[in-house]
Amino acid sequence: MEVPESLREESPKLSSPSVDRAESREEQDLAGRSEHLFGWILKGGGLFILALFSVVILVCLVAAWPSIHRFGMSFLWSSAWNPNRKLFGAFPYLVGTLWVTGIALVTSIPVAIFSALFLSDYAPEWLSGIVSTLMEMLAGIPSIVFGAFGITFMVPLLRDHLEPFLSNTLGKHWDFFNGDPLGYGILAAGFVVGFMIVPLVATVTRDSLLMVPQEMVEASYALGATKAETVFFIKLREVTPGIIGSVILGFGRAIGETMAVLLLVGNQPSIPQTIQDVGYTISSLLANTFTYAVIDPLYAAAEVELGLILLVITLAVNTLGRELLMRLMGGRLAGSVGGG
Numbered sequence: 001m002e003v004p005e006s007l008r009e010e011s012p013k014l015s016s017p018s019v020d021r022a023e024s025r026e027e028q029d030l031a032g033r034s035e036h037l038f039g040w041i042l043k044g045g046g047l048f049i050l051a052l053f054s055v056v057i058l059v060c061l062v063a064a065w066p067s068i069h070r071f072g073m074s075f076l077w078s079s080a081w082n083p084n085r086k087l088f089g090a091f092p093y094l095v096g097t098l099w100v101t102g103i104a105l106v107t108s109i110p111v112a113i114f115s116a117l118f119l120s121d122y123a124p125e126w127l128s129g130i131v132s133t134l135m136e137m138l139a140g141i142p143s144i145v146f147g148a149f150g151i152t153f154m155v156p157l158l159r160d161h162l163e164p165f166l167s168n169t170l171g172k173h174w175d176f177f178n179g180d181p182l183g184y185g186i187l188a189a190g191f192v193v194g195f196m197i198v199p200l201v202a203t204v205t206r207d208s209l210l211m212v213p214q215e216m217v218e219a220s221y222a223l224g225a226t227k228a229e230t231v232f233f234i235k236l237r238e239v240t241p242g243i244i245g246s247v248i249l250g251f252g253r254a255i256g257e258t259m260a261v262l263l264l265v266g267n268q269p270s271i272p273q274t275i276q277d278v279g280y281t282i283s284s285l286l287a288n289t290f291t292y293a294v295i296d297p298l299y300a301a302a303e304v305e306l307g308l309i310l311l312v313i314t315l316a317v318n319t320l321g322r323e324l325l326m327r328l329m330g331g332r333l334a335g336s337v338g339g340g
Helices: 017-071 091-122 125-139 143-169 188-210 214-222 228-239 240-255 259-264 281-291 295-329 333-338
Strands: none
Touching: 017 214, 017 295, 091 125, 091 188, 091 228, 091 240, 091 281, 091 295, 125 259, 143 188, 143 228, 143 259, 188 240, 188 259, 214 228, 228 240, 240 295
16 A cells, blocks of 8 residues: 655655765865955965055155255255255254154143043043043044134133243243244144144053053052052052053154144254244245145155155154054063053
8 A cells, every 4th residue: 555645755865975075175175265255365464565655755755856866964954945056955844844843742742641640540431432532533634624723722821821821931041932923833833732632642651650560569559558549659650651651642643733833833944942932844944835846856756855854754753653562462561450
């Protein structure tokens, strides 16, 4: 008697071991090809960055070569800048750049360090979050906005109040503080650039302070130290490389600032003698004149050489700062908190 077809049970299909092995090999080959392709994509991304950096350096060297060949090392200390006579020198612009950067660091470092100490050890958690967010927002404000702030607020403040005060007090003893109270100049540019690098220095310093091992802090308290003593003599000393690194990174950020400095520094190719003088920086010179400097090959080459000098300084400073931070994050502090 035949069993109805509806009652028949389908027998399970059993695959042979050879079929399973073939499918497994196909899956492994596919995974291997995908891994290989992904690795080449990542290598391509890394090589692209390296190639882009090399192209930038090479293009700058080639474009600046006429100036390098003609003026040599004298380009660095010559004060002449006369396109009509084919005379070019970088010294006033180097000095102006270092003046603005130095004033920015002097005004920003104390504010940044004390802000970092407040956020890491004294601020309540809710306030620390708000201030940290505002600090990150401050770092993202465009440079031109800071320049407008400097023109509308800092220049009148310096011209009408601070610069006359400096002349009437410190200027009576040191000529360094004398000058015509114009408002514009290296002091205004330095103050505004200092405001711009406070978030960078404060954020890196705060992160360094938070990396101090808690055991070290508790040991300080156990020995009878107060909170202030622990912060200033234990934590700050422990993260000194991180603070130095943050300051160096701030220097690298400040030395290439363009738009805010262009609006405030005065743009006069003279060597500042006092803190109230006007000046000129490399970045502001390039922003001001490079569009028509390309008409003359030697003029354009001299300006590209200035940019190359600025690039070399920035690379050296940033490399040093990052090396100091990596030493801090890769040493015992990073190990004690499970990495940086």
